[in-house]
Amino acid sequence: MKPFSYVVPKSLDEAKAAAAQPNTLIKGAGLDIVDRMKERLQTPATIVNLLPLKDELKGITVEADGGIRIGALTTLTEIENHEALQGAQFEGLVGAARTTGTPQVRNRGTIAGNILQFTRCWYVRSEAFHCLHGGRGPTCLAMTGQNRYHAVMGWSDCVRVHPSNLAPPLLTLDAEYTTVIGKETRRRKFAELFPEEPRAENPEHTLDDGEIVTAIHIPQQSKNARCTYAESREKQSFDWATTACAIRIVMAGGKITEASMVLGAVAPVPMPRPQAAAMLIGKEPSTKLFRRVAEKAFQGAAPLAHNAFKLPIGKAVVRDALEQATR
Amino acid sequence: MSHPPDHGVSRRSFLKGSAVAGIATTGITAATKAAAGPPVPESFGPGEHEITLSVNGAKKRVKVETRTTLLDALRDRMDMTGAKKICDRGACGGCTVLVDGMPTNSCLTLAMDAVGTELRTIEGLSNGDNAHPLVKNFVTCDALQCGFCTPGMVMSSLACLEKRGKPTPEQMRQDLSGNLCRCGTYGRVMEAIDKTANGGGK
Numbered sequence: 001m002k003p004f005s006y007v008v009p010k011s012l013d014e015a016k017a018a019a020a021q022p023n024t025l026i027k028g029a030g031l032d033i034v035d036r037m038k039e040r041l042q043t044p045a046t047i048v049n050l051l052p053l054k055d056e057l058k059g060i061t062v063e064a065d066g067g068i069r070i071g072a073l074t075t076l077t078e079i080e081n082h083e084a085l086q087g088a089q090f091e092g093l094v095g096a097a098r099t100t101g102t103p104q105v106r107n108r109g110t111i112a113g114n115i116l117q118f119t120r121c122w123y124v125r126s127e128a129f130h131c132l133h134g135g136r137g138p139t140c141l142a143m144t145g146q147n148r149y150h151a152v153m154g155w156s157d158c159v160r161v162h163p164s165n166l167a168p169p170l171l172t173l174d175a176e177y178t179t180v181i182g183k184e185t186r187r188r189k190f191a192e193l194f195p196e197e198p199r200a201e202n203p204e205h206t207l208d209d210g211e212i213v214t215a216i217h218i219p220q221q222s223k224n225a226r227c228t229y230a231e232s233r234e235k236q237s238f239d240w241a242t243t244a245c246a247i248r249i250v251m252a253g254g255k256i257t258e259a260s261m262v263l264g265a266v267a268p269v270p271m272p273r274p275q276a277a278a279m280l281i282g283k284e285p286s287t288k289l290f291r292r293v294a295e296k297a298f299q300g301a302a303p304l305a306h307n308a309f310k311l312p313i314g315k316a317v318v319r320d321a322l323e324q325a326t327r
Numbered sequence: 328m329s330h331p332p333d334h335g336v337s338r339r340s341f342l343k344g345s346a347v348a349g350i351a352t353t354g355i356t357a358a359t360k361a362a363a364g365p366p367v368p369e370s371f372g373p374g375e376h377e378i379t380l381s382v383n384g385a386k387k388r389v390k391v392e393t394r395t396t397l398l399d400a401l402r403d404r405m406d407m408t409g410a411k412k413i414c415d416r417g418a419c420g421g422c423t424v425l426v427d428g429m430p431t432n433s434c435l436t437l438a439m440d441a442v443g444t445e446l447r448t449i450e451g452l453s454n455g456d457n458a459h460p461l462v463k464n465f466v467t468c469d470a471l472q473c474g475f476c477t478p479g480m481v482m483s484s485l486a487c488l489e490k491r492g493k494p495t496p497e498q499m500r501q502d503l504s505g506n507l508c509r510c511g512t513y514g515r516v517m518e519a520i521d522k523t524a525n526g527g528g529k
Contacts, residue, residue, distance in 0.1 A: 006370065008370070009368040038415070077429070102417075102505025104423055105417060236504070
């Protein structure tokens, strides 16, 4: 790692002021940032450490309107175990947290860090390769190179995939996020966190420089709502998903009345599949229906040279999430 | 490397407003004192400075740079070479230490981030020939071959025992899922945990 200054803010105001300085990175646990600094992909002059701001930024609370607020510094282990998230409505979020990384990573890693993490593309993450991402080179090296773990849909000039497995369930739950920058506090829909057109020059998220995520909000869920998450991996632990799917459905009288679906690990951003989800509305759950929905979810997917396996596996993962949600 | 002057007490006021309050004896030597007027956060580095880490119940002062990882501070600066540097990217678990009781990759944790926490390392589990029952059971169960993953494996096993009392095999698998053993001694490690949970090795 290159040397840097390490700032310890006493308050969010101090953190905001420090974050506004040039060549500054903001960190929570810093697992991804330390990794990137070791690779010299990031060489900030200053690191602002948010960890001391636990009172403001950590913890899970049920708010007056029945919604749930998850502080940005809340660890994945805390999400896994918190009583407010034990219902079927949050099964997919808790399940995604539980399958992330390793116990060591989950004990430190925060929800904000998870949704803001950098792609795992091995070309992007290696100092040795000059790929298009971030303007380091002329072309996307994965597009014609080793692309087993890369995108099958939704890409334009860079075939990286979004690595967060908490983002798909949070999107299906219609979550929002709050950020602070300067004197401003912004609260937006979760979908706005990700670029509409994920080009190589765009970062993984739409935050401005110096903008700090302070909390994630999940609106109150109806009693018969259920959110589930399924993913495929090559190892049972210590691995990123090769494909992932989060589903939220509401059932009434044996029929599905509300549905949303978001795929993970198949595109540079988490991919909502509203057309596939719409096919579920008004229907009774059945294997036959789920097969058609899974086909629809991957309609238009165009695999690269080495990742065609993601299509059949991804469809099975969609069916798995649907089976769990309607069991 | 510049060594900032020791102001000592300025750390106390910082601790008051933060969640690490109550461990106020732990201190970072501030590089700059907060001036009056607009808030100026404390800043350290980029050079060396002294911090205090609480390791296995003892307070230890150690000189680090801001970029020094907890693993490097333990191994290179404090002569505690139990935790192993294997992948150095949080992908193997060889560097596992307990931070406030939770298994943590010390290679991905900055030493600065560990100020104000209670650290426990493999060194804390033995006192001369008198070892923790878990360590004795690792030996009697033959739970290691080359032994390089063992310090990390023991710390994850210890956290598993402390969290669950008598863990089931499934719980052990889950709690050890962040530690790789190239020799494949997982079965024996689980035996050692089980034996410890049932009072063996005392």
